[in-house]
Amino acid sequence: MSQERLTNQDETVSSGENSADPTSEPLVDSAIEVPGKNATSTGRTILRAQSFDVYYDDVQALQDVNIEIPEKQVTAMIGPSGCGKSTFLRSINRMNDLIDAARIEGELYFDSKDVYDEDVDPVALRRKIGMVFQHPNPFPKSIFDNVAYGLRVQDMDVDEQQVVEESLKKAALWDEVKDQLDKSALDLSGGQQQRLCIARAIAVDPEVILMDEPASALDPIATSKIEDLIDDLAEDYTVVIVTHNMQQAARISDKTAVFLTGGELVEFDDTEKIFENPEHQRVEDYITGKFG
Amino acid sequence: MSTETADEITSRPSERATVERMYRYVFFACASVSIAVTLGIVGLLGWNAVEFFTLPEVNPVGFFTGTEFLLSRDQFGVLPLLTGTLLVTIISAMIALPIGTAAAVYLSEYASDRARSVLKPALEILAGIPTVVYGIFALVYVTPFLRTFGFPLNTFNVLSASVMVGIMIIPMVSSLSEDAMSAVPDSLRQAAYGMGATKFEVSTGVVIPAAISGIFSSYILALSRAIGETMIVAVAMGSRSRMFDFANPLQNLWEGNQPMTAAMVQINSADNVSGPGFLSMFAIGMTLFVVTFLMNLASNRIAARYREEYE
Numbered sequence: 230m231s232q233e234r235l236t237n238q239d240e241t242v243s244s245g246e247n248s249a250d251p252t253s254e255p256l257v258d259s260a261i262e263v264p265g266k267n268a269t270s271t272g273r274t275i276l277r278a279q280s281f282d283v284y285y286d287d288v289q290a291l292q293d294v295n296i297e298i299p300e301k302q303v304t305a306m307i308g309p310s311g312c313g314k315s316t317f318l319r320s321i322n323r324m325n326d327l328i329d330a331a332r333i334e335g336e337l338y339f340d341s342k343d344v345y346d347e348d349v350d351p352v353a354l355r356r357k358i359g360m361v362f363q364h365p366n367p368f369p370k371s372i373f374d375n376v377a378y379g380l381r382v383q384d385m386d387v388d389e390q391q392v393v394e395e396s397l398k399k400a401a402l403w404d405e406v407k408d409q410l411d412k413s414a415l416d417l418s419g420g421q422q423q424r425l426c427i428a429r430a431i432a433v434d435p436e437v438i439l440m441d442e443p444a445s446a447l448d449p450i451a452t453s454k455i456e457d458l459i460d461d462l463a464e465d466y467t468v469v470i471v472t473h474n475m476q477q478a479a480r481i482s483d484k485t486a487v488f489l490t491g492g493e494l495v496e497f498d499d500t501e502k503i504f505e506n507p508e509h510q511r512v513e514d515y516i517t518g519k520f521g
Numbered sequence: 522m523s524t525e526t527a528d529e530i531t532s533r534p535s536e537r538a539t540v541e542r543m544y545r546y547v548f549f550a551c552a553s554v555s556i557a558v559t560l561g562i563v564g565l566l567g568w569n570a571v572e573f574f575t576l577p578e579v580n581p582v583g584f585f586t587g588t589e590f591l592l593s594r595d596q597f598g599v600l601p602l603l604t605g606t607l608l609v610t611i612i613s614a615m616i617a618l619p620i621g622t623a624a625a626v627y628l629s630e631y632a633s634d635r636a637r638s639v640l641k642p643a644l645e646i647l648a649g650i651p652t653v654v655y656g657i658f659a660l661v662y663v664t665p666f667l668r669t670f671g672f673p674l675n676t677f678n679v680l681s682a683s684v685m686v687g688i689m690i691i692p693m694v695s696s697l698s699e700d701a702m703s704a705v706p707d708s709l710r711q712a713a714y715g716m717g718a719t720k721f722e723v724s725t726g727v728v729i730p731a732a733i734s735g736i737f738s739s740y741i742l743a744l745s746r747a748i749g750e751t752m753i754v755a756v757a758m759g760s761r762s763r764m765f766d767f768a769n770p771l772q773n774l775w776e777g778n779q780p781m782t783a784a785m786v787q788i789n790s791a792d793n794v795s796g797p798g799f800l801s802m803f804a805i806g807m808t809l810f811v812v813t814f815l816m817n818l819a820s821n822r823i824a825a826r827y828r829e830e831y832e
Binding site: 329353362368370 | 706714726
């Protein structure tokens with residue numbers, strides 16, 4: 230009997246479908262803690278994808294993605310491995326340009342400009358749309374130089390000292406490092422390094438911050454610090470975060486996009502709605518752990 | 522069942538141990554050969570050098586302070602040979618280090634896979650050309666070519682030989698530096714691109730600093746190679762040693778000269794194998810060995826000093 234259940238996946242999924250009750254309690258415990266919309270939300274759309282496809286050579290990684298990401302809110306992207314959520318994130322600031330095999334179709338607007346228009350300079354685009362990666366990747370330089378790096382490559386006419394201090398404060402790292410700014414960033418712990426990377430990203434005052442599973446390589450305490458930080462960041466920035474951790478998405482995001490295998494954006498809505506009463510059965514199966 | 526298993530895992534212990542021990546000795550012997558030969562060479566070099574310095578017609582202090590090296594007059598000053606070597610090394614470094622580093626940046630950061638698959642083997646072929654060919658090339662083509670720019674070069678001259686030595690060591694710099702740059706984790710490049718850095722800023726501001734210890738090591742190795750280079754200078758720089766002329770620095774480039782290696786070749790082909798002239802070869806060789814040994818030591822120090830952990 231148990232052997233059968235392990236091998237017959239289709240049946241498991243469909244039985245979940247049958248037992249689903251549309252008025253059921255929240256599917257994930259922590260969904261209760263879903264915060265309301267951020268007070269600073271303007272409701273304005275800052276990123277908009279329209280019939281957006283990405284291919285790696287002949288493999289289609291994203292198909293027909295349509296999404297409107299609101300300004301100054303946290304938008305989470307969840308889905309199983311290989312569903313294309315990271316690909317979408319990296320398409321936004323054209324980091325996929327660095328992969329020769331990647332090719333896109335469709336439109337992706339930042340404000341009113343399609344970022345794949347020929348006259349868009351990816352370097353300039355990335356100065357407006359910062360990025361934090363899965364593994365902390367500080368430069369092998371001092372803490373100060375890490376945060377000041379963007380100011381220097383962008384030739385920004387600002388008071389470096391002041392911007393570095395403000396960025397480290399915003400990243401909740403200042404108190405821990407203020408006496409050792411000239412120490413190597415590599416001497417920090419993993420969680421501190423990741424907050425340093427966030428400070429580095431916000432130092433150049435971008436409009437959007439993309440985060441690609443920023444806490445997946447960190448321990449629970451470091452993770453909770455990053456999550457608190459993301460909440461604060463949404464006051465000033467639009468945050469788009471990819472995460473494997475559904476509880477995390479439920480805790481920190483205002484909107485959630487669910488990608489499922491095949492590079493399809495299945496559902497995009499308020500986080501509360503996604504976690505408590507999703508429209509699609511496949512989304513519910515995924516969130517309740519029946520699939521993926 | 523259990524006794525059978527016990528038999529299986531305990532059988533033939535002595536034979537296996539013997540074979541294992543034999544392998545160990547074979548590998549040890551192979552490893553020892555190179556060390557023994559090196560020690561032997563250094564020992565004999567030192568022994569013969571001491572013999573030279575204790576000859577009645579040789580003044581040990583004069584060897585290191587003399588500004589003339591002339592076998593026919595028993596003048597054994599090593600300084601002109603040493604400055605000749607330094608001259609070649611400095612000029613070739615001025616050519617090879619910037620070009621080699623830039624080539625490494627191109628290969629590691631800019632080149633498409635296709636371009637890299639053509640260029641890397643091409644550079645390695647450059648490293649495989651016998652140096653005597655470089656020497657003849659310097660003599661027959663480079664000197665006339667440089668003359669067209671108005672350089673008043675003698676037939677045998679320091680400049681074209683040094684240019685050729687520089688070209689010869691470019692592949693060494695570029696290949697080793699590229700290895701060091703390719704080893705820099707992609708996450709650092711992504712971080713920099715994500716900050717809106719251009720390719721040039723990523724290469725110079727992130728990749729080179731992160732790879733600097735490997736790059737420095739390649740420099741030192743290439744310089745050691747330039748110092749020890751013999752055929753190019755023996756063919757294209759003539760056979761007359763000249764003390765460096767501080768009054769006319771550029772004049773030193775237009776004329777021929779004889780570095781330590783070329784002097785040793787010349788002495789070795791002389792007839793007398795017992796006189797002070799012949800033995801002076803070992804003293805020069807010892808000096809050369811000490812110079813390159815110190816450079817290798819410095820290389821290790823520098824590599825350790827600038828080593829950066831990336832992760």
